[in-house]
Amino acid sequence: MAVLGTDADQLRQYIESFYAFAHVPLTWKLHPNEAVADVFGTMLNEAARCSRAIGWVPPPPGGRATISWIVMKLGNGMFNHYKSQTSLSCARAVIAKWGTQLRLASMGVACQEARAWA
Numbered sequence: 001m002a003v004l005g006t007d008a009d010q011l012r013q014y015i016e017s018f019y020a021f022a023h024v025p026l027t028w029k030l031h032p033n034e035a036v037a038d039v040f041g042t043m044l045n046e047a048a049r050c051s052r053a054i055g056w057v058p059p060p061p062g063g064r065a066t067i068s069w070i071v072m073k074l075g076n077g078m079f080n081h082y083k084s085q086t087s088l089s090c091a092r093a094v095i096a097k098w099g100t101q102l103r104l105a106s107m108g109v110a111c112q113e114a115r116a117w118a
Contacts, residue, residue, distance in 0.1 A: 035105035041065020050090030
């Protein structure tokens, strides 16, 4: 089920920006939903652990990132500021590891149970 509205649009922009930063083309139609937010939250967490650039973001309540949580915590200016401190190698590695699950989540296909933030 796709989520409509400005939060979903903002989430799409964050994901597109993350992929562009890593120089990885996003070659499929992204449909933001809560499963996409969950996978992207995991991707951000792994990028933070790898590069320590966005480690300031506290884990989401209940261990699951939601669209509104990502948008609230990563206001557009902050996302762009900390993205510049993220390791390119880390971003590419995270996309390689989680990109398929992000795509499946965008298509509404459940991949796994919720991943807990470390």
